[in-house]
Amino acid sequence: MGKTVLLKHFEEVTKGELNWAACRLQLEPRHNRDDAIVGLLSSALESVRAEISRMQKLKQRAENIVESVRSLASVTIEDVTVSFGGTMDSQTVNLASEILETTRIALSAGKPGLIIMLDEAQVLVDEKDRDGQHPLSLLVAAVNRLQEQQVPVALVLCGLPTLKANLLKARTYSERMFRGEEVGRLSREETREAFLRPLEGTGKTASDELVRDVIEDVEGYPYFVQLWGAELWEEAESVEFETLSPELLEGLRGVIFKRLDHDFYDTRIDxxxxxxxxxxxxxxxxxxxxxxxxxxxxxxxxxxxxxxxxxxxxxxxxxxxxxxxxxxxxxxxxxxxxxxxxxxxxxxx
Missing domain, CATH: 1.10.10.10 (Winged helix-like DNA-binding domain superfamily/Winged helix DNA-binding domain)
Incomplete structure (x- = not known):
């Protein structure tokens, strides 16, 4: 999978299996301002709080509140005073306060904490001018201040390779906060597995020649593996072939690239x-x-x-x-x- 799909999977795991409160957003260039990133996250966190509140009301109506789960919140921060003093500016304080309030509500609902997940985070770039815009440092500073005081909040930033450089240039000690993971292209063996595994148990197979051709075409990109596989499957179904072959692919390349141009590329230019x-x-x-x-x-x-x-x-x-x-x-x-x-x-x- 690619980075965006991976981030969606993180959300499913954290909300479903781990029961954390979660906030997932996709950033755009217009968010690369202090007030814009604060406004965006404030609105999103408000929605998280509202969702938790709705769920709590439903649980109460069903009389299905598990008190023992609440006891897990021994890290409860209702009685903790979080300090926003020091050099934090007002917008950083405002964002940290929003995150803190959302985490309080999450903990009171029996959740272990709050996780904030931001896609396309490379759009956040601090200006060099001290008096300029520093949206990345603002975000990192707000989360860092809370984490230093044991508030259970996590931050996941996902983006293009320039994200790492932006973090290193940020005014905060961001390199101490993050563990970096590179989501690159699939290896040839990983591509082979991603293409062939969905065929298991279907009665259809793929020739070695076709698999080699697909590996060369898709260049390790997960979305392309899905697209090539889907088109080949539909064509094999329509002509009632049990084996996916190079001949099938040769007749489909024009269709595949036309679909790619329309669905994947044109929107990036238009x-x-x-x-x-x-x-x-x-x-x-x-x-x-x-x-x-x-x-x-x-x-x-x-x-x-x-x-x-x-x-x-x-x-x-x-x-x-x-x-x-x-x-x-x-x-x-x-x-x-x-x-x-x-x-x-x-x-x-």
């Missing part, structure tokens, strides 16, 4: 401004990987400053990310090949 779209489509003419700004300058008449601004905006929109100065990679797999197809399609029009 939401951009015309200037951003134009520059992005021009990168189809550049060598890749990686995408070099020096190559982009060769295919566009835009000034260097304008190219840098547009690439920065594309990074903010989550279309590309910077690996180092002057070097970028697309965030979506096989995106360069898609841009070539899209440019040909647009030029034909």
């Amino acid at each position: 939401s951009l401004t015309p200037a951003e779209q134009d520059l992005l489509l021009l990168t189809a003419e550049c060598d890749y990987p990686p995408l070099r700004t020096s190559d982009i300058h060769k295919v566009t008449s835009r000034k260097q400053g304008n190219v840098n601004v547009l690439m920065g905006r594309l990074a903010e929109q989550g279309v590309v990310y910077r690996t180092q100065k002057g070097l970028y990679e697309y965030t979506a797999p096989k995106f360069h090949e898609y841009l070539i197809r899209r440019k040909q399609r647009d030029d034909w029009k």
Whole structure:
């Protein structure tokens, strides 16, 4: 699975099996401001509190409250005074207070604590200016202050590789708070297993040649394994084949890429401004990987400053990310090949 699906699985486990209160959100570039991240989380935490309250009322009506579970909250913080003093600014205090209140309610309902899960967290970037916006540090500082005082709250941040660099640049001691896990591409053996396991017990098989072809096509991306498998299954069902073969795949490639373009790629471009779209489509003419700004300058008449601004905006929109100065990679797999197809399609029009 990819990172977003993995985060959903975390939510299912924490809420279902572990009984924690959970808050899962997907961040967007517009949340990269102090007031925006506080407002977003305050609203989400309010919803968590309301959900807990509803569940408690239902339990009370059913007279099914288990008092012994409540006793587990020996970490109960009703009687603990949490200090928000020191150098914390008002917005950090406000966010920490919201998290604390939600955790109090979770504990009173017999839950072990609160977990906050944020996807696309790479959009949170602290400004270098001391008086600027520091949404990432604000978030981390609020959670850190509570954790230091034994409040059972956890924070999971999920995002592109730039997230790690953003955390290291944050004004807080964030590197001490997190255990990093890289969710990369599947290995060839993992891809093979992900493709073949759903066939077990179905009466259908896949030839070794087909499996090799699929592994080469999907490049270790979980969503692609699912898509290739689904299309091959439906085709095999329609023609009543018991074995998935390279011949089936060859006839389906056009259908698969058309679906990918429409469902997966087009939305990443259609939401951009015309200037951003134009520059992005021009990168189809550049060598890749990686995408070099020096190559982009060769295919566009835009000034260097304008190219840098547009690439920065594309990074903010989550279309590309910077690996180092002057070097970028697309965030979506096989995106360069898609841009070539899209440019040909647009030029034909």
